Amino acid sequence: MDDLKEVVDHLESTANLSRAIEDVDKAIDLLTSARDKITAAQDPQAAVVTLAQLNGPFKETLEGAKKDLLPIYQTLGRYSKALDKKFKEKPLPTAENDALSSKPSLINRAIAMHLLREGQFDVASKFVAEATKHPTAPEPTPGIPDPHDEGLTENSLGTDKFSPQQLRDHFETMYSVLARLKEHHDIRPAIEWAVHHRSELEARGSNLEFELCQLRFIALFNGCIQESSDTVGISEAPSRTPGDGPLRAWAYARSAFGRFMPRYARQIQMLMGAMSFSSNVGESPYRHQLLSESHWEAVAAAFTREYCSWLGLSADSPLYIAATAGAIALPTLLKVQGIMARKKTEWTTQHELPVEIPLPPSYYYHSIFVCPVSKEQSTDQNPPMMMPCGHVIAKESLEQLSKGSRFKCPYCPNESHQKDARRLIL
């Protein structure tokens, strides 16, 4: 990268048209002064002399201007070489297995939903308007020779659960709640939402409501927010009397934590324990629970995650995850493509990539079972089966090994029958 940087530095500082322009200016000056001289003298003889004298320098200046271009030429040459070096043997990936060009409206839908979930509402509506007006023509690709595309419509932007307008409104609500939470340290809208969706959240075993209330307790404790005496009207202005934070927190805990006791007794005990250190929390064992600033970010992230799950969508934009995974996978895929082209082989299993793509662990979303005997991934038709000894192989492998009679587990001395094996759900 440094060589490229250096080239651009050079282009910006010296190797540009500014010098040539200066030389052109010089040539103009030469001509102007010669012209002035001639008009002043009003003598044909002298005019010829002036003109003859002009000839040499004028030519030189023009040649000079031409020469000024040389450094640009050279630097651009270096630029081109540096680029070739950087991207040598890295041809742009050909989209060979491009199963996407035949489904432009699906891509457009993914983009529109991505924009919505990123909070780019204006861009999203502009995009939908433009895409509806001029749909992209589907292009046939090897897998799908005759594409059929319904086109992007407002209606296709929804999910099974929500209409497009609902989805948009929901995201707008999410962003306004998040903005209150992050920018104003106002937790109430988030808590309201959590209370409203309590049954759904609890069914999933979500801690969101408690996390929010806990954060509210902490915020009150630290005096970030203030609660006025009547519990209905709450003013969230920073406390003017810093000492009474713990008292307010205590009052809040008494009113709000009751219903959490069965599930979160331990956490609540911890928070109550922290109360006794209210004068010197910083040195107490509770400082992490009470003083960490990361709470806000963490709770905001938890809220986003729960909100998206409730919408039936993943918390991080799928488009972002997929594009990033794609960029990680491309070098490996290209290498294989190159090798296969050189060896003139074709990759036989169309439904599976020819190589394993190493991704960061957080990019694995499903448990994956690969049969240790057949090395195949389990499917609905070929599920993992556990033998009585606790070892697991795929159903097809099991059938082949047992052939209907008792057989030995490939991994331990235990013998069993096919009917003893149990299907696992990963």
Added chain:
Amino acid sequence: MAKLDSLELNAEAHLLLDQPLLRLPYAQSRQTFKTAQRHLEHAATSLQKDLAAALKTAKTQQQQDPDKLVKDIDAMIAKLRTLKRKLSALHDDEKKYNAASRARISHLSELYSMRTLSDVRFERWSRVRLNRLLVDYLLRNGYNGSALALARSTGIEDLVDLHAFGTAMEIQESLAERHDAGKALAWCKENSQALKKLGGDLELQLRYQQYIEMVMGQKKLLEAMAHAKKYLGGMPEHIYGQAAGLLTFKPWQNLEPYASAYSPARWDHLAHLFLTTHNTLFSLPPRPLLHIALSAGLSALKTPACHSSQPHQSLSHPSSSASPIDRTTVSLCPICSTELNALAENVPQALHTKSIVEDDPRVLPNGRVYGRERLERFNKEVGTEKGWVRDPGGGVDGEKFRESEVRKVFIL
């Protein structure tokens, strides 16, 4: 399960998608330079000729009127001024392209300072890249308004080629919106040299469209025939035949293939054709980079579970619960998510040679498998009675089993 090498970030290899990012400003700088050189050389030669001629006439005609000489010099000065104006304009362009190069190089350099894919800065970088890819996609499809809006709101104007697409945008729009081929034909003339090398029939198609419009008016049939004679000679025979057929078949007769020739959708096709031609000319990849990144990514992430009829649960990542607040619910898989599910249907799935399951897996009597830690944490959180275990897949009201029925399972 977690392979260490999967976390390392190889910046050099990672830049595969970003080639056009630097190639384009380079190509623009080069074009600017070539134009400047042409202007300068042309002017220098003609000026030297002018001066020599002036000198010659001055010498031969001793009694020459100095005023005539002054006029000659003034003409030369005017020429130089024009040259200067042209060069200054090019110099401004040059500055723009250099600034773009600089911004892009520094954007790409950021990647070299990161060691691993889990670096927080990588996530930020990768988001910028996605926005870049999206803008590129939007521009290619001619969705200029949204492209501009996205680039503005994410602050990446220097990293995308709104400018290079600027003229293209206008021409595209004039085709698609105003049904006017004039600008596109002017562009063809400007780049005729390069277009000839490239092949393709953009100009011909544009001329054909003009012909269709004339025929459609039904009043200018003679004019249309003259137009066809002049411009449509190079057409493949069957289209030429079709063009002739248009003279007899009226737009309202609704008969193929003439109906589709009369269709206003043909303008959209032309706008598209223009964009593809333009992109090839500027060595921009034929398909949007977003497609390339997405198809690779969809495959890398796709598992048999994503399009299975069976309900599957997701993996939880205990390692990622860095926050003091425990993370129990897990993020939905992007391929299973509504946005991408149908799109991923036709891409190959990822190859795995090893099972990926949570650590220390346990199986419940209903056949479901969970890591020990997740099982324990969930049951603690939902407050299951002692001696019992609840299936996390069913939430708080999930199936309940005796602890003794939960057994260890060996997944190799």
